[in-house]
Amino acid sequence: MGNKRLVQGNEACVEGALKAGARFFAGYPITPSTEIAELMAEKLPLVGGVFMQMEDEIASIATIIGASIAGAKALTATSGPGFSLMQENLGFAAMTEVPLVVVNVTRGGPSTGTPTKASQGDFMQARWGCHGDHPVIVLAPSSVQEVYDLTITAFNMAEKYMVPVVLLYDEVVGHLREGVKLASSQAVIDREMPTVSPSEYLPYATGDGLIPKLAPFGSGYRYHMSGLSHDETGFPTSNPATIEKLLIRLNDKIEKNRKDIIKYKAYDLDDAQVIFLAYGSPVRSALQVQKEARARGEKVGLIQLKTLWPFPHELLADVFAATKADFIIPELSLGQLADEVSKSVPQAKITRVNRNDGALITPAQLEQALKGVL
């Protein structure tokens, strides 16, 4: 068990980002994510990276997009109100295919809400917060170790798929302290560089694949990048076929790679009659109840989602087809996750356990829900 350190969730995020090669942070103070900015301010200068405290969250995300366009691995960290402000430029990054990581440590909303308490009310905003059909990947750790590991995964997926990745975890996970191994066997992935000469270069030509090779500004490849619908050269177009082709490709590069992107953990599903389905801090209570139920001989399983978007509809459909199990879905919102699950498994019986008062969902609450189902 050597090498383990007692660290906070937000600290694990910083360590994971540095391990993944992040060298640029721009952000704005907001509870409960601020420790990430504070630690980045301390650590980035030590590795020659850039830390900037910006005038607001709009500037924060714009600045990290600029940094990423110039070739840096960059991130920002925020919470609900700041995440709302970032949406337009998150869409810009999706449209122009600039890799970056946005950490959203979630708190109660709407509006200023409950800044110091956990919530999972940003589940849908993380997917559909900005206008237009756009690609995004959303990852959700439920422990401090997973914050570290999934932060590295987030950068890797951003660089691999040239897409913004949102790391979504609630206040409880962000402020939790656990023993963590700050080491990873994950190889660090860097975005691919063009293989053609500057005179032949088309920034958004993807050949047989779906992912462009965008040269960093200043690398000798001069091109134009715009949030307007554009063609392979990067210049604006009003040609209907070109607009359609771009939008389909942007979304296909994620949809056609669901198998690689969707991460989850399954516990005792084979003979399960009841399955807990959760992400973030509710996983912790659900896991305890699931283990205790199994010890009593009850056929209870658990699915922990680590990738929230793209949503694993086929996984849930397959599990339901094999087990015909009932689902119990605990979440710190009115039911944003459960609504999405009902699209995957319309025939399944779903019991919702919702909490919206800032407190955790307790094992006792889930025990009671389980009794009602069994």
Added chain:
Amino acid sequence: MNYKQMLRQNKMPHIWCPGCGHGMVLAAFLRALAQKELDPNNVAVISGIGCSSRASGYLDFNTLHTTHGRAIPFATGIKMAKPNLKVIVLTGDGDSTAIGGNHLIHAARRNIDLTVIVFNNNIYGMTSGQYSPLTPHMKLATTAPYGNFDYPFDLVNLAKGAGATFVARGATSQPRHLEKLISQGLDHNGFSLVEVVTQCPTYFGRKNKMGSPVDMLQWQRENTSTSGKEGTIPLGVFVQEERPEYGANYLQLVKTVAEGKSGE
């Protein structure tokens, strides 16, 4: 270097209306830039949204057309990630002083090495003629049918108050003078802002019965002055001072921290 070599000729003709001053601003900028003999691979031109912000697409550099009002923070990220790049922001009066006003004053405060050229035509042209924070009091616009009851910013004083270390104002009626101002702005190490008084005959001019583009330039001649003539819009350099530049300061901090001198 001939400034025409800096244009992406295959993107011509540009989208600007006949008589628009934006082409004159762009030409003055390129003539100034051509004197610097920079490697085009090391020049980045960032723009926001609006008529003026379409300029970036016509230039054979690293060019980035961003979201409305946000060109300055995008440019900030590029400059801080790659300090060797010459980073220039082309923006309009609405883009830089309304939706982007916050970013403008904070970039000035930091004294980051960006050159910001504001194409001030007193109107939102792209959306066809609404008043901006630089539309004069009681001038007409589609959203000010009875006259603009807002009062405008004085952009030069705004930038000065925010801490910009180079502030100038030129006009399309004096293109050689404008070229000189932009040239000085490009040479300045720190945050430089050049406001350019330019004409929008299609929306601002027509609405306010200012006549042809030539009449509008004549109006500029009569109502601007490089000698501080009473009752005119002053042109020239208003601030030019040396202050440590943000990026250089940051690199110094990194060096100090690396040497273990922090906290001493």
